[in-house]
Amino acid sequence: MGDNEVVIQVKNLYKIYRVGDTGVRALNGVDFKIRRGEFCAIVGTSGSGKSTLLNMLAGLEPPTKGEVIIAGEHMETKKENELVAFRRDHIGFIFQSFNLMATMDAVENVALPLTFRGMDKKERDRRARSALKLVGLSKYMDHKPTQMSGGQQQRVGVARALVLDPEIIFADEPTGNLDSKTSEDVMRLMQTLVRKKKQTLIMVTHDNHLAEYADRVFHIKDGKIIKIEEKRASEEQEKEL
């Protein structure tokens, strides 16, 4: 398993929504490959089809046509319970609106994916605590979501996505509900963490500036990828200077 291994492959992907008599082409023929350890950003204006693409990759919605191959498995042929099981084992998810459980404290929230895996409480709490330490929330372990700021809540969200050490993490506008300063902090955090752990991160954003943190940027417009930018090379060049 080299660094160059392809973990995500999308072939000729279409998603057409029926709205009344007409069909909305949310995805209009998409092809790309993403290798292990890459941090990719999907950028486009509102309504360009970013979320639709991400949902299809995560198996939250079936495509109209085309193939989605993740970690060697075809997502478009899986049944719903198989998709759930696949996410449980391979995928972490970071939401725009954090989506923490209001009645649970930070540790319980981070441990939730482990609970779904049937891990016993001691072990999952231990892992949740170390994940929270990693995102810099050691002092907020037993705070409920309502007792934390937006930035802190999203850090909990990041910890929750990282805790099961998934092969791929998806994030849909993870900083969409945060101010620009906090957004930068969260972006930097995500960048360092996935680089350190060599995890694959696919992030959707409408903000060109935030896309700068990614290794590769996919520009999407009207359901089509119009440009793919390589960032890492230039960044490494900067460092050398």
Add this chain to the structure above:
Amino acid sequence: MKPWDMLRLSVSNLLKRKLRTVLTVLGVVIGVASIVVMVSLGLGLSRSLTEEMESFGNMTCVTVTDLSTGGFYMGEESEKKDKEKKHLDDKAIAELSQLDNVEQVTPMLTTNVICLSGAYMCNADICGVPEGYLEEQGVELEKGTYPEQNGTPEVLYGNMVVPSMYNDKTESGYFWDGRMADVDVMKDPVMFVFDTDTYYNFKGNVPSDNGKVPAMPKKHLLPATGLIAGGPDEYTQHAYTIYTDLEDLKTLLKKEFKGKAIPGQPTTASGKPYKEIYYSRLMVYAASMDDVSDLQKEIRSMGYGAESDIEWIKQSQDQMKLVEVVLGGIGAVSLLVAAIGIANTMMMSIYERTKEIGIMKVLGCDMRNIQAMFLIEAGFIGLIGGVVGLILSYIISAVINVFGAGLMEGMGMGSEMTGISYIPFWLSAIALIFAILVGMIAGFFPSLRAMKLSPLAAIRNE
């Protein structure tokens, strides 16, 4: 997902909406309590019916009679040829004792007597029983002792014998004008006339075959040993009977009716009396109530008359079952309403938690686990409702029994009633399981719905 974790999540969801949970549980409480109380009334009713039946006669007893003397059984067997009809003697006792499931056979000799005491008289049955039988049967005494064998009969009076005494001249008596006969059988002498036909002929100046009015028959002064417990209106199978010892009665009858036919005894084809005195009936006790019916059939097929209360007991028990079902059905309606309440609560809860369920699905919570958590929640509502409903039922049942007992006594019903409402353990257990089941069934379709909710609900941003 570990069952314990599912349980914890379910319960925390219930606690999140306390008022709604309490209201839903309340519906189940009322449903369970109404079923349990209704059924307990039915059960209490049938139990007191059983107790009442026991006071009328032993429920495991088959009364065997001699068909040739026109015993009270008039079925097809009475058509049997006289030869096949068997008399009740010690041979019959031996024969019947050998049958399966027979615990005991007790002979009885009964004849009609006239009792005279001062100005009062009455007509009653005197019944000879083996020594110790009455005590065995648990016949309670008001005072005195049971009669024993000692050569001449001593008598034990049923509690309604004195009330049935009548004063010819003043035309008074307890059953006529409410004035109790002024007779204390324990102190006042009571004379017994066994030859009642002759007595009535003498009183009524009726000449017999030879044209002469017969002389007053012999009167026997029989000392009293005691009185059976019970008020003047408390009817039991012993109430009108005068008991004495079987052997003593036999001896007396043999002497009294020398050469004549004893009333009620079988006779030869030509109307002549037998040398021996036969028993009037044999009480055959079966091992259990379930054997009575078969035993009765078997005895009939042997050429005896056989009677038992089993048929009407069975019939009234069936009727009680019907009453229980009807009462339970009324209670079931309110549990059905409670079930609709649970279903409604679960649906509401799903609408509220659409996003939460979506998040769980995105994070990889198994669909079966999601369904299970909803079922547990609904089952929990049923369980809590069931437990509280049972507690409430016991309270209501106790209140009914306290107030109801007073009411029943006021109506002159038995004072020893064990309770109008009766909740046996099995009823509590079934009610609890039923409550949980109702909860789960009511929660089933909502849980299916929860399971099928789209994970996209989690992504939507509001």
